[in-house]
Structure formats: structure tokens, C-alpha cells
Amino acid sequence: AKSAEAIIEAFMGLNANILVQEFIKEAGGADIRCLVIGGKVVAAMKRQGAEGEFRSNLHRGGSAEVVKLSKAERETAVSAAKAMGLNMCGVDLLRSQNGPMVMEVNSSPGLEGIEKATGKNVAGMVFEFLEKNAKPNSTKTRGNG
Template sequence: MKLAILSRNSKLYSTRRLVEAAREQNHSVRVLDPLRCYMRIASDGFSMHYKGRPIAGYQAVIPRIGASVTRYGSAVLRQFELMNSVTPNSSDAILRARDKLRCHQLLAAEHIGLPTTVFGDNPDDTGDLLSMLGAPPHVIKLNEGTQGAGVMLTEKLSASRGVIEALRGLYANFLVQEFIEEARGADVRCFVVGGRVVAAMKRQAPKGDFRSNLHRGGSAKGVRASAAEQDVAIRAARVLGLGVAGVDLIRSARGPLVLEVNSSPGLEGIEDASGVDVAGEIISYVADRLKRRIAKKAASR
């Protein structure tokens, strides 16, 4: 398999592990910076250049597209898809997952549990918006924040109003959610590959914080996700169309609730905590998808 990995930095742990796993499975692999890919789009076909030279023939592409380059990165990935490359996460699926509001709407429509969420635009509606949610504490999240950035906890109604007013003054898009107190600052990340949970870890927020992200000082340990947690994680990835996803769940009194679905989840924390070769699982899944596509084409001739 001729494989490309879209990543801004070939030295990042996740990118390095995918390269190692691909080579261990005897695949040809190259890391491409999506911002150095540029495209020709015409009715007679699609083509791509990279750093001054044409690139083609990549049978599969694994996207590692950060939030800051979502728009351009997803366009590059779409170009590869139009050039017949297989990918575990399509450009459209990445866009669905990256937009928290859209993601929550899609999950709720399929009756997947999540914290009650409200969203509004007009300042005149703030009071009624918060009454739809219920009494504080409230969690306020930027719609496209990552790694715990842009997530705030407000313990009083006046604080919720103040943060909302400040964010509206900055023209920021944000959601307001109920705070699940019984979770005690912990969540479970289920790593889904090809419709199954291949690894899971429990993350715990540091003392004095409620965000369990490892980038925020949280700790992690490998766990076995319950059957209910695995089911919710697999369903959430399927609804968004993601073959590879990190699904963050919170354990509540009413069962597992989805906090976020990450289309480019980091590998370092989950591999360290679980001891699972997650990179190898991803490469095997992509290779299998390619084999099935080739077999399907052969059968249709």
C-alpha cells in the first residue's frame, strides 16, 4: 500500500507511530504537510502538487488535521478522495466532528446520550436560554476549541451571564452545557477503529480543575470500557462517519454521555495508558479497507 499521512509535523508522536506501524507492515509511507499541498480542479480531472512536484498514486491517506487548519486540510483531503485514495475519515466526517454544535445535533437525533446543551445568538435571549438549561453550574465551550482550551465552568447564574456576554462581544461561537457533578472531573476516552473499541483510558482532572485533558495536566490509566460505553462510542463514531475516532464519555447517573468526538485523536496518551498498539490497528484497518475496495472493483468487472 502506498500511504500518505497528512500532518504539519512529522516529529509528532502520533505521526511517528503511524509511520513506524506502516513500515512494520511493509507499506510505503510518506508524511505530507497539508498546507504545502496545492490543487488543480477541473472538469477533465483532479491533480495535486507538493513543494513544486506532482504527487499521485497514493492508495490511502490518513489525515492528522489540526483544528487551526481544518478548512484547508479538509479541502486537501477531499482532493485525495476525488483522486481515489482511501481514507479512514472522510473530509465531510472531519467537518461534522469538528463543529461541536453540529456533532451534538447529529448524536442527539440518534438518541445518543450527551449533556443537555443550549445554543443561542441574541443577547436578549440569554436569560431564557439559561432557563432552558437549568440551574448552574454550567459548562461553556467554544464551538471549535480543542484539548480543553476554551472550556469554562461557571458556578453562579451571574457568572454564566458574564461569560456569555464577553464571548458574544468577541463574536465567538459557543455552547452552554449542564455540569455532570457525579463524574468528579473524570472521563473515559474510547478509541474506535473500524467499528470497535480497540483501547480505552480513564482520564482524571488535576486537583482544582474539572478538565481531564492530558494537555491540561490530567492523568490517565488504561481501563476496560463497559459494554454500554463501547456501544455508545461505536454508535457515535458511526453517526459521524468516522472510521477512526477518540470518543470522550462521561459517566453519569443516567449512563454514559458523549462529551466530544475527536477525528484526529492523539496516540501517545492512549498507547501509554493501555499498552495497545493503536497505530498498528489504524494501519491494519486502512489496509483492509483498501483490499476490500480493490476486491469490489475486481468483482464488478
């Protein structure tokens, strides 16, 4: 605790912005990436951090496997996407003794890892959503010309 306090004080002395996140021991270095499209979880994977690494990112050596979500996890992911006003996003959850906890909402998640882990064509799902919901001329910009 004293070491953490000293580190935080050092960053404060530099006027640096930092984020301190609660450590969820029961998550065991794993998180769940839920891909939400149009208010629905279309794919989910459990990511496990590499040995000695608390972050579970695949590009940091983590591994991934398909995971079955609980109703609470599904609802939490959809609620997080809605709260951020995003039609498509990755929601990272931790399984805690207090239920699912949102760790991050990513507005531009990578698709390669979740497609490989789940065997789903997530990119295709994104295109299907866009085709169904795009409005003609909705990308026009206002200008002087």
C-alpha cells in the first residue's frame, strides 16, 4: 500500500493524469470481450492474460476462447454500449463476486481475435447492420459549396 501511495504521489507531482483501477482477484487475469452491434451481443470471448501479465490483450500474448455469457453479462454489455451511445463496440467485462463489472468500452475494437475465437463472421455482421440501418444521404456534410 505504501509503494502504491508513493507512486501515485510521484505522478501527482508531475501533474500527470492517471487512472487507478480496482484489482479484481477472482477474475484471475481474465476478462470477457463482448461485441455489441445494434443493441445485441453478437459474439463473446474470454481472454486470458499471459503468465505474469495482468492484462489479457491478445497482442500482449494473451489467449482467447469462446465463452457463454450469463444473462447479467449480456445485459451489462448492452447497457454499457447504450450508455456510451454506440451502435457497435467492444465491451470488456470482469467476472467479480459482485457480478459483471465493465472495465472498458471500445468504440473501435479489433475483429480478428473475436472472429478467430468464435468462428463468427463479425465483420459481415457489422456490414449487415449498416445496410439495414443506413439512411440515404445521411453522410452529407454542410458547407459553403
